[in-house]
């Protein structure tokens with residue numbers, strides 16, 4: 001497997017800028033512009049931009065993708081549902097990476113990982129076409145062996161482990177669950193790396209919970225959005241990203 005050509009030497013931080021667009025869309029105008037957020041991510045040394053073009057277009061919109069790609073050289077990680085419509089968009093835009101995520105229209109956020117096992121036949125042609133277009137395919141899955149095995153069978157070079165349950169366990173103050181979630185994610189990162197798949201992680205990561213995930217030695221990239229955009233309201237986006245970066249570096253030693 002070819003390692004990611006962007007900053008392979010350190011734990012990468014991909015900043016998900018979806019929720020800049022959520023605020024913009026609340027008023028129907030063009031402020032705040034996710035493109036400006038992408039430029040700040042680039043200026044502050046972020047390693048990539050993550051944007052989820054949801055089927056219902058509740059935040060990022062089609063036209064944002066091109067604008068983001070034109071505005072910065074940072075690699076774009078396009079999160080997308082496993083549909084023909086999204087595949088066509090990905091093939092048109094050719095982002096650096098495409099992360100296939102589950103989508104349920106009524107959900108508030110991405111509530112769990114992709115069922116890469118059950119969706120094998122749907123995913124094969126999508127993964128193959130993305131591959132052929134030179135787009136790095138990632139699957140946003142739960143950290144378990146069945147899903148990792150499905151990712152291997154699909155030939156995905158990357159998986160992103162959903163850290164939502166881990167984040168919830170911390171909010172619930174349930175230390176046993178926190179420990180078991182962390183072990184699950186950590187074990188699956190090791191197994192992914194052993195099998196030549198690059199493990200990423202993300203969802204619900206914050207200043208308070210990022211370090212144990214960042215400390216997992218095989219994790220190559222974290223994608224963090226909602227919390228950073230929320231913090232940006234109080235501190236500005238640049239200091240929020242810098243602090244996240246520092247916490248990640250500190251955890252990595």
Ligand SMILES: CC(=O)[C@@H](O)[C@H](O)COP(=O)(O)O
Nearest residue numbers: 018052079101108109110203
């Ligand atoms: C897949 C995923 O985890 C991200 O897309 C992120 O959570 C973005 O925000 P929403 O899930 O709120 O759309």
Ligand SMILES: NCC(=O)COP(=O)(O)O
Nearest residue numbers: 016202203204224225226
């Ligand atoms: N894939 C996870 C992601 O992009 C960011 O998730 P969140 O930090 O917005 O929960």
